[in-house]
Every structure is written in C-alpha cells, then in structure tokens.
Amino acid sequence: MTGAVRLIRSGSLSDVAEYAYAATASADARFIHLAGACPLNDDGSTAAVGDYAGQAAVCVANLRTALKDAGAGLEDVLSTRVLVASGRQEDLVAAWEVVRDAFGAHDVPSTLMGVTVLGYDDQLVEVEAVAAVAG
Template identity: 55%
Template structure:
C-alpha cells in the first residue's frame, strides 16, 4: 500500500466489520473514500430491523462519524451511493429523503439503488461516500527576515 494511503480507524464505531470505515489519499487535495456505512450500533448489532427509515438515520450518523475521523464531513462529500434492500420504490424514496435531509442543502452526485440483499442480518440500508478533506486552517506565513 502506498504511503499516501491511510485507512482511518473510527473508535466510536463497531469493530465487528471486516473493513476500514474510511481511507484517505494524500493528493493536492486529500480524497476520502468510505466503506458503505451500515445501520450498526457500537456493539455491531443492526438497529431498527424492518424499518428502512430508522436504519437510514443510523447509517447517516455512522457515515458522519467516519467522515469526521477522516478530517471531512457531509459538506465535503462529492459523491454517494445509497443502497436499499427493497424492491419497493416507496422504500427507496423514504431512505433518500433521510439522506438528502442530512446533507442539509449540500447536493453531491448520488446513485440510489434497490438491491436484493445487504451484508448484515436485517440490514436494509447502506451508504458509501467519496469526499475531500476540509482545508487546513490558514496559517500566517513568516515574513522575510533581515
């Protein structure tokens, strides 16, 4: 793995998962690639079985935690993919409304998909994101000495 790539640990999220919650890549702008945020609580249990809207709220909370641990946030997201384990368009739309509302007017490109199944027991929703890192605070450059 390149020294420019760093997988970001997120201590406030469950360690049950078998992947990094986020990765950052050092470039002129640091790029953040998240794993799909799942509706898991801190112990690794799926929240709100049977309730895609309830799961969407937990997913977005978990996505925000992964982004924050990576030095980013929802306002820096440049792309999302939203997966809903349902063949009902009403379920997809209801989940999308939660995702959209959490972005609070920020409108990154997104794909919304209905899928047959997701990886965890009782899981109905997953959201992955690509973001850029927040800019470092402005630092005063020292003036010439002499």
C-alpha cells in the same frame, strides 16, 4: 471546513433531481473513499430492524463519524451511493429522504439503488461516500 468540493448543476438536464449532477475537487485535494456506512449499533447489532428510514438515519450518523475520523464532514462529500434492500420504490424513497435531508443544501450527486440483499442480518440500507478535503 475545507472548501475543496464544488457542486455542479446542469441547466441542460432535468431540474427534478434533488441533487447536483456533478462535483469536482480542487487540485490539491486529498480524497477519502469511505466503506459503506451500515446501520449498526456500537455492539454490532443491526439498528432499526424493519425500518428503512430508521436505518438510513443510523447510516448517516455512522457516516458522519467515519468522516470526522478522516478529518472531514458531510460538506466535504463529493458523491454518495444509497443501497436499499428492496424492490419497492417507496422503500427506496423512505431511505433517500433521510439521506437527502441530512445533506441539506450540500446536495451532492447521488445514486439510489435497490439491491437484493446487504451484508448484515436484518440490514436494509447502506450509504457509500467519497469525500475530498484540501491536501
């Protein structure tokens, strides 16, 4: 799309991480700060109740829609924060793998966090993002 985002990989840090460690945007970029994408159906009900991966997929779909409405796409994202309502690492990984796979080669810097609770009934996952497009 716009090419305003450049991912930065560090040869000085572990290569175990499945994402770039940093990202920059061109000087003329317009930033887009997105609210957390939630696993909500069109009627406002929570999708994929009890399913971390299923909720992550709906979050990504809703994130794509919000980005499109703002004139951007996943390739314009600078960073993400994936919130998972669980203290179990395997639940965090289940959600993370869906988000990671959705971004593919555009492996943006990301933070994966286990949290106590999220805002909607039965909500297990939320994905926040910041994007940049040419001004």
